[in-house]
Amino acid sequence: MSSQATLDAPVVIAGAGPVGLVLALELSHQGVRSILVERQPTTTTFPKMDVTNARSMELLARLGLADLVRAAGVPSQHSFDVIFASSLAGREFGRWRLPSVDEMRAEIAGCTDGSAPAEPWQRAMQADVEAVLMRRCLEDDMVDVQRPWRVTGVTQDADVVETTIVHANTGERRVLRSAYAVGCDGARSQVRASLGIEQEGAEEVATFALVHFRSRDRERLQAHGQFWHLFFATGGIVISQDEDEVWTVHSQVPPETQPGSVDPVAVVRNVCGVPVEIDEMLEHTIWRPNVLVADRYRAGRVFLAGDACHQVIPTGGYGMNTGLADAVDLGWKLAAVIDGWGGEALLDSYEAERRPVALRNRDWSFRHLSVHLQMPERADVALIDDDSDAGARHRAELGEFVAANNGENTSVGIELGYVYARSPVVASTAEDEPPELDPLVYRPTTFPGARAPHVPLADGGSILSCFSRGFTLVDHGAPDPARLLDAAAALGVPMTHVALGPDAASASVYERRLVLVRPDGHVAWRGDDAPDDCDALVAHVTGRGERVATASATAKESAA
Ligand SMILES: Cc1cc2nc3c(=O)[nH]c(=O)nc-3n(C[C@H](O)[C@H](O)[C@H](O)COP(=O)(O)OP(=O)(O)OC[C@H]3O[C@@H](n4cnc5c(N)ncnc54)[C@H](O)[C@@H]3O)c2cc1C
Structure with a gap:
């Protein structure tokens, strides 16, 4: 295996989720070719990530991608407000006022003391962001996109990594030879398994039903006004994905619930507290968040990035956002070593720099989630919509709790x-x-x-x-x-x-x-x-x- 004379590319990347895509683009930016192997024929159709934070937008701007991502996301005038209410038909009891892109841009323009980011954050569905990034990779001569090919394993010696890939339709098997390989293949990473790397933390800490749908029933869905996230006292959430007609509902369900065993229309009805007109069901599934960080990010010439080495709860938006910074950190270092001016310690520094960030973000995602998990315990459904003084006092108490725990989307210290x-x-x-x-x-x-x-x-x-x-x-x-x-x-x-x-x-x-x-x-x-x-x-x-x-x-x- 040993000679580097016949490499297929300097770097092979397993997985073209947002992290693999940005890593390929970062390597290209630094003048390094890569082969990007993805098992699926198309990018995801699941909404998943819905906020690209300010630091990620800075990193995307660095690659000339910020405007493309903004064009695929929510228009800049819409707020990021998070509302807390008993139901769509009931009372609002709390609100986190969070600035729109336009408002944040105005704040940034007036700030010269270094305390503001260079870019505002952006609401956008992961499905749309991935499509933008993939389009850019497909246009880029330095990125060889191979799909639908599944990575089945990696082996290495002192000089070369061999990545075995199998075509999803034909079963054809190939071996790619590269100087380095990176597993960006998500939570169930095959690359991580091949390397025998373990993870620390907890698996499947909750179980949620996800229902992603199209609805023009804004009158009911926006009964409390325009919002980004709408949390209900009973524990469910509605996400306004495009400020138009695409919405996602998440609802906690019993741990044993299997995909296909829940009625998605009933989930929306139960979460919202009133029937909502659904024009088109886009996706529905059951998902279970993990809070895990890999013990190691590197084994020899093979690295892990993104969900392959850290999985968090979505509260706070530290999943993809943490992964994009991994991709940039690792990308320039690999390029420097391949280019001949970076040394071995540069590659070791990747884990030393990024793993502590993942550990902290994982823990904070859990803390943010706990605010929502406490809500059903704190809320008295018999009192919350009551017109009495006791009802008003109860809503005020819940409102104070919400106001005192607003870090989920304001943790700029964690982000920057x-x-x-x-x-x-x-x-x-x-x-x-x-x-x-x-x-x-x-x-x-x-x-x-x-x-x-x-x-x-x-x-x-x-x-x-x-x-x-x-x-x-x-x-x-x-x-x-x-x-x-x-x-x-x-x-x-x-x-x-x-x-x-x-x-x-x-x-x-x-x-x-x-x-x-x-x-x-x-x-x-x-x-x-x-x-x-x-x-x-x-x-x-x-x-x-x-x-x-x-x-x-x-x-x-x-x-x-
Ligand atoms: C409901 C929800 C909401 C979220 N909200 C946010 C948010 O607001 N902000 C945020 O930052 N994060 C959020 N996240 C987390 C975010 O979705 C993930 O952190 C992100 O997708 C990780 O990107 P990745 O590229 O590392 O992995 P993935 O997105 O999992 O991509 C991995 C890719 O590898 C491919 N693959 C897997 N195995 C193989 C193989 N053997 N061979 C070839 N290809 C393979 C997969 O098909 C996939 O395309 C959310 C997640 C969920 C579920």
Whole structure:
């Protein structure tokens, strides 16, 4: 198996869900070819994810995909309001007011202190987002989409990965040879199974019926006004998917419930509390969320990303959103190694950086869910719609509970504030304590490992648009940036100089005169002057620490 001379592609990706698709596009963006193997002939028809958060929109904008995703999603004027009510016919008792894309864009435009994201969030169904991403992959010469082919296993030696694929219709079997492979094949990952990687956490923590339907009965469905999510005191939820006629209902059902054993029309009727005119049944099924994180994200030349290595409860929207950041983190690192300027530690840093994020997001998704699980226990159905003072008091109590637990869609600290502080390729000293993460608040920082904050540039664009390929040295008037740039050039590491000057509005947000930012927009290092040993720094942040440190020591010795 060993020679890399006859590879089919540098990277094989198993699974073309949102994470596999974005990984293929990230690799292409970095100039690396991939084969994307998908067992299904088409992208999903299930709605699944319905919010692409601000960080994911930044990452998609980086790949030129944000406008396409927005065009496939809910128009920008609609709010993200979440309503709590007894039923469609009953009383509203709580509301999380959440800004529309337009409102968020206006907030962003007025913010120069780095605390806002560069992009607003976006409501869009996963089915529509996947279709957009797949179209882009099919148009891309660097992405070879193979479907319907099922990955049945991966094997590897020191140099090559062999991925066995079987055609879903003909049964034809092929073996793909690549330098690396990535399992983006979802919760039941065959790649994870092939690697023998276990997961920690809990399986099937609840059982839900999902009913996805088309209805023009907006009069009844929007009885409480326009909404994104409408939660009922009895535990069900309606999602407005397109602000027009596509809706999804989720309802908790007994654990033993099997797909096909529930009447979807009855589920909608029970959840809403009144009959709703259904024009077309689009999908219905039973689904069971897991809260699991893989023990390892890497085995040799094979990696896991997305649901293949972490599964969360949808509350909070940390599933696909966490997976997209995996794809970008892993994509540029694989490309750097394939391109020859990244070292082995860069690949190891993928798990070191991304697994702690998944663990935290998994736990927070559970906390957000618990708010909804408490609702049926707290709500007194006999009192909730009552006109009496006692009824009003009960609704007020429930409203206070809802207002006090609104983190599900406002946890900007979780979405933007994670810091890869202990990453082996981030240059911070051991005594530097990373800022503590407040789930509800994002505090801009250039602490090494943090997402570099968004600040508007003079041309109105975001500084984030500079962080894309190679490293970027953001310079607010340092005396000697050239030493670092020269060191990078000598080591073959792409590094661009963005000179903003000491008086630029961004200077205080960026906190140091020099901030070295990676292709994924995370800070690799910062300082007021170039470090004494620029070679060592470049070697460290590109994962070639030992080799380059040794090489420069040898060079110094022979010079002496
Ligand atoms: C009801 C619901 C609501 C959700 N809401 C949100 C939300 O608002 N925000 C959010 O971020 N996340 C949300 N999620 C989670 C989100 O859907 C997942 O996290 C996301 O789909 C993970 O993407 P993925 O690409 O890793 O895996 P998947 O989407 O599972 O894609 C895996 C792909 O691999 C393919 N595949 C599997 N096995 C093989 C094989 N052996 N060979 C070849 N191909 C294979 C599959 O066909 C599939 O196309 C929600 C999920 C559900 C169920």
